[in-house]
Amino acid sequence: MGHMGAGAPQGPQPLPGVAHVVAVGSGKGGVGKTTVAVNLAVALGKLGYKVGLIDADIYGPNVPTMMGVTRQPNIVGENRIEPILSHGVKFISVGLISPGDKPMVMRGPMLHQIIRQFLQQVEWGELDFLIVDLPPGTGDVVISLVQTVPLTGAVVVSTGSSVALQDARKALEMFHQVKVEVIGLVENMSQMTLPSGEVIDVFGAGGTERTAAQFGLEFLGALELNPQIREGGDKGLPISLAGPDSALAKDFYTVAKKVADKAKEIASKSEDVLEIS
Ligand SMILES: Nc1ncnc2c1ncn2[C@@H]1O[C@H](COP(=O)(O)OP(=O)(O)OP(=O)(O)O)[C@@H](O)[C@H]1O
16 A cells, blocks of 8 residues: 555545444434434443444433543543443443533534544554544544544434334435445334233334334334333433343344344445455
């Protein structure tokens, strides 16, 4: 690859020691993307993987609350950022740097800089998976991400409702445009089981699986709508901590295992391509 002079165009560079970067996105806000990202990270950790989590949802950085730690990260050496370790996962968030209720007002270049710093200036060490919680919608953060680091793939979270799926399709189209493979779709808040045992369908369960099929994409699983999942998020104790045998957490583990398998499959395919060319 020759050496690069100053100003030489630099494409996305893999992060040394980090095997897979997986983005979690949604078209619509509020569908539970962060809940899925946090529980996916914790579940992968419990499954024995080394996991990092970047909260790139700069407009609503909820990861610190959901991970139960809101203190500022330490700076080590020359401007290296030490990620926060919680529940077996290393994470970083703008919420740690600009805590409180003040919104971060940011212009494009600053946003790009933050995404780069979170990838390159954080002491991630060896990771099997670096999960990135994207802001809802389609936009700048994804561009910054793909310009900085090669992604293994993206997970798209939706509810089964028509409007959420309409926006999820836009997210799929965006990942296609920036050449990021979609690992699969997750349906969140799928069904709800009442204390009586009656199951109610709030957002149109099944819609996400049908959309995945239409696009020839993998359906990674359906997650129940349950107040304990919300409480876990609010208390900083993600439901996945309950382990794969827990009734409420098991579906998150199903998703986590599928994501891990598919990510490894995608990575091995792209290695083959590199060897051939
Ligand atoms: N399966 C679920 N059951 C119950 N509550 C849930 C579930 N998933 C998410 N929630 C709750 O719904 C709210 C929104 O979830 P979350 O913040 O994860 O959404 P989001 O898509 O990341 O939102 P945004 O990106 O727009 O900030 C949170 O209070 C969360 O605890």
